Amino acid sequence: MSSNSVFKNSQEVINQEASSIAKTFNRQPVVWVKGEGSRLWDKEGKSYLDFFSGHAVMDLGYNHPAQMAAMQAQLQALPHTGNLYYTEPQVELAKRLAEASFGDKVMFSNSGAEIIELAIKLARKWAKRERPDEKRYEIITMKGSFHGRTYGALTATAQEKYHKGIEPMLPGFKYVPFNNFVAVASGITNQTCAIMVEPVQGEGGLMPADKKYLQSLRTLCDQNHLLLIFDEIQCGLGRLGTRHAYEWFGVTPDVMLVAKPLGGGLPISALVTRADVATALQVGDHGSTFGGNPVAAAAGCVLLEELSKPGFLDQVRATGEYLAAKLGELAAQHPNLVKEVRGAGLMLGMELKHSGPEAVRQALQKGLVINCTAGHVLRLLPPLIIGKPEVDEACLILKQVFEALERAKEE
Ligand SMILES: Cc1ncc(COP(=O)(O)O)c(C=O)c1O
Numbered sequence: 439m440s441s442n443s444v445f446k447n448s449q450e451v452i453n454q455e456a457s458s459i460a461k462t463f464n465r466q467p468v469v470w471v472k473g474e475g476s477r478l479w480d481k482e483g484k485s486y487l488d489f490f491s492g493h494a495v496m497d498l499g500y501n502h503p504a505q506m507a508a509m510q511a512q513l514q515a516l517p518h519t520g521n522l523y524y525t526e527p528q529v530e531l532a533k534r535l536a537e538a539s540f541g542d543k544v545m546f547s548n549s550g551a552e553i554i555e556l557a558i559k560l561a562r563k564w565a566k567r568e569r570p571d572e573k574r575y576e577i578i579t580m581k582g583s584f585h586g587r588t589y590g591a592l593t594a595t596a597q598e599k600y601h602k603g604i605e606p607m608l609p610g611f612k613y614v615p616f617n618n619f620v621a622v623a624s625g626i627t628n629q630t631c632a633i634m635v636e637p638v639q640g641e642g643g644l645m646p647a648d649k650k651y652l653q654s655l656r657t658l659c660d661q662n663h664l665l666l667i668f669d670e671i672q673c674g675l676g677r678l679g680t681r682h683a684y685e686w687f688g689v690t691p692d693v694m695l696v697a698k699p700l701g702g703g704l705p706i707s708a709l710v711t712r713a714d715v716a717t718a719l720q721v722g723d724h725g726s727t728f729g730g731n732p733v734a735a736a737a738g739c740v741l742l743e744e745l746s747k748p749g750f751l752d753q754v755r756a757t758g759e760y761l762a763a764k765l766g767e768l769a770a771q772h773p774n775l776v777k778e779v780r781g782a783g784l785m786l787g788m789e790l791k792h793s794g795p796e797a798v799r800q801a802l803q804k805g806l807v808i809n810c811t812a813g814h815v816l817r818l819l820p821p822l823i824i825g826k827p828e829v830d831e832a833c834l835i836l837k838q839v840f841e842a843l844e845r846a847k848e849e
Pocket of ligand 1: 549550551552554584585586587636640641669670671672673697698
């Protein structure tokens with residue numbers, strides 16, 4: 439890292455963080471200074487294999503040559519103009535997103551949460567336009583979901599722990615159990631305007647939706663003239679081994695939301711929809727100083743180009759299957775520790791019976807970056823560029839961690 443760093447070592451950074459930054463995160467005790475491909479380096483020069491990608495963001499790995507070149511060129515030429523003017527990367531990214539999906543029109547924002555907000559507004563405006571005599575504003579969301587930290591997105595997030603202490607939440611949301619079609623069907627009233635679902639719940643513990651369930655939601659929305667919104671912010675853009683998550687399930691939504699990996703590490707998010715739905719929003723209904731920033735958009739264009747290269751997604755699927763099989767072997771060797779392996783593509787979860795956070799800590803010490811969500815579910819979200827050697831390396835470390843955890847349990 440920069441030789442002019444004000445901090446002598448990692449511990450100094452960690453100590454300063456504790457005194458300068460309010461504590462809202464449980465951070466791992468590591469200071470990242472460099473990334474290359476699927477590897478990260480800490481301030482002391484130790485290298486780690488990254489199976490988390492900064493929360494499913496670094497899909498092409500760190501320092502991807504084409505993505506870096508595009509970002510650097512745009513940064514030098516023009517980092518920002520705002521949305522009262524045109525920039526080429528934003529328009530090109532919209533074109534690519536629409537061409538590579540069911541959509542015709544795209545709207546941009548900065549983060550996952552902000553694009554959820556836009557989807558909420560779009561659904562309500564669309565319902566008002568479609569049925570002006572009715573009062574339809576309610577969105578049905580799924581228990582265990584996660585949609586972001588702004589008030590609308592957080593209210594859509596059907597997990598009580600995120601609402602605790604900040605109530606009242608916003609009106610206009612109904613929560614039903616995930617993967618339960620009957621609950622959704624019976625939750626529809628003359629106030630419902632949309633159903634929003636993550637095809638694979640990420641924060642909720644790597645829970646894939648059943649294909650049949652999503653297909654039935656599609657039919658339900660058609661029959662009741664409701665919008666079907668897929669939050670693909672974590673599971674989209676190649677993560678499942680298809681360009682979009684909806685393709686993996688064979689179910690086309692009316693609105694798709696993407697974010698995390700779109701900007702190659704810079705914040706950008708997009709809502710993709712059909713032209714007939716997009717027209718429910720008019721000039722003045724959406725705005726953002728930074729949304730669709732040209733540097734982030736230039737990174738997004740490279741990501742979409744890479745995803746569409748022959749063999750790229752086949753490789754993601756093959757590596758995902760190989761990883762899932764190796765995790766399955768580990769699970770079979772440790773039945774007292776591992777409850778289940780689940781997920782799709784390179785979005786895999788391993789539910790432990792205990793010691794999830796401890797497994798993450800020990801893996802990090804041994805040079806593997808993973809995460810734990812929903813209590814004890816180990817979450818593996820490696821960059822999409824990894825291959826079998828990285829999978830073997832990660833699984834060897836996990837094996838050592840699991841053996842150590844079982845030994846400790848016996849003592
Ligand atoms: C499925 C899903 N939706 C929305 C969000 C919110 O995204 P952001 O943190 O960029 O606001 C996340 C973040 O983890 C997510 O996983």
